[in-house]
Amino acid sequence: GESVGLHLPTLSVQEGDNSIINCAYSNSASDYFIWYKQESGKGPQFIIDIRSNMDKRQGQRVTVLLNKTVKHLSLQIAATQPGDSAVYFCAESLGGSQGNLIFGKGTKLSVKP
Amino acid sequence: DGGITQSPKYLFRKEGQNVTLSCEQNLNHDAMYWYRQDPGQGLRLIYYSQIVNDFQKGDIAEGYSVSREKKESFPLTVTSAQKNPTAFYLCASSTVNRAGYTFGSGTRLTVV
Numbered sequence: 303g304e305s306v307g308l309h310l311p312t313l314s315v316q317e318g319d320n321s322i323i324n325c326a327y328s329n330s331a332s333d334y335f336i337w338y339k340q341e342s343g344k345g346p347q348f349i350i351d352i353r354s355n356m357d358k359r360q361g362q363r364v365t366v367l368l369n370k371t372v373k374h375l376s377l378q379i380a381a382t383q384p385g386d387s388a389v390y391f392c393a394e395s396l397g398g399s400q401g402n403l404i405f406g407k408g409t410k411l412s413v414k415p
Numbered sequence: 416d417g418g419i420t421q422s423p424k425y426l427f428r429k430e431g432q433n434v435t436l437s438c439e440q441n442l443n444h445d446a447m448y449w450y451r452q453d454p455g456q457g458l459r460l461i462y463y464s465q466i467v468n469d470f471q472k473g474d475i476a477e478g479y480s481v482s483r484e485k486k487e488s489f490p491l492t493v494t495s496a497q498k499n500p501t502a503f504y505l506c507a508s509s510t511v512n513r514a515g516y517t518f519g520s521g522t523r524l525t526v527v
Contacts (some may be wrong), residue, residue: 310455327439336515345505345518346458391457402448402473403516407457 310389312410321379323409325392330373332394336403337366337377340389349377349390379411387413417442421506421519427527428493428500436491438506440496445511447489451475452503452521461504464489465511494525501526 313323317353333354338346352359352366352375361365363376375392389410393403421441428434438447446465450458460473464483478497481490489508491501503523507516 338518343521343523345507345520347518348515351515402460404464405450405458407455 306325310408310410312362312412313413314412315382317382317384317413317415319382321377321382321386321391321411321413323377323379323390323411325375325377325409327373327375327392327406329394329396329407330335332396334395335366335368335375336393336395337364338387338391338393338405340391342388346391351386382411382413384413384415385398387411419506419508419517419519420452421504423522424520426452426522426524429525429527431495433492433494434524436504436506437526438489438519439489440489440508440517441487441489442517443486444508444517445486446482446509447471448507448516449479449489449491449511450505450507451483453507458505461491466526500524 336351337349339349340346350361350364350366352368357368363380367376389408391408394405395403418441419492422437449462450460459475461479462481463474464470465489467486470481470483478491478494480492503521505521506519509516
């Protein structure tokens with residue numbers, strides 16, 4: 303499969319446990335943030351997003367937390383399943399005409415059965 | 416079903432050859448992007464286009480060229496000037512306000 307996870311930070315969790323993946327973003331002016339999931343050999347898939355006027359947003363089994371004070375973003379996955387094994391990227395955007403997404407390097411999540 | 420399609424999935428290039436990677440979307444998105452992904456690294460922006468017949472260089476445009484003759488299509492040519500082209504290439508598209516990108520499934524390019 304695609305070796306996009308080579309040399310990335312790795313988080314290993316037991317099936318059924320909760321996972322927390324962290325991301326430090328670079329620009330204090332960024333106002334939009336996204337988490338993507340990338341499985342081996344595939345393109346990234348949108349998971350959840352959050353705007354800077356919020357500090358928490360929940361989806362199905364996932365929660366994103368935003369701490370603008372320390373420029374930190376986290377993705378929490380509840381009851382982690384083997385199908386959650388992938389590389390997870392955070393991305394930030396300034397929005398407007400400078401709105402191209404800037405991607406972090408990613409974290410590889412491995413779920414042990 | 417709307418989506419973004421990249422082809423081919425695997426591509427082999429000989430030294431000194433130009434190759435073109437295809438990206439087509441039927442999402443009616445105005446903006447399209449090309450990224451390069453290397454093992455252990457994040458996505459690096461090669462080129463992007465916000466509108467037909469216009470495109471901008473990204474962070475690593477040297478050795479690449481693009482065209483945007485149609486809204487649906489944004490092909491990427493990897494030229495012989497790109498000295499280290501072996502990588503996974505991802506195309507994406509978005510609405511004009513860039514609220515989230517939709518990615519294709521990628522093309523794996525290998526120099527042989």
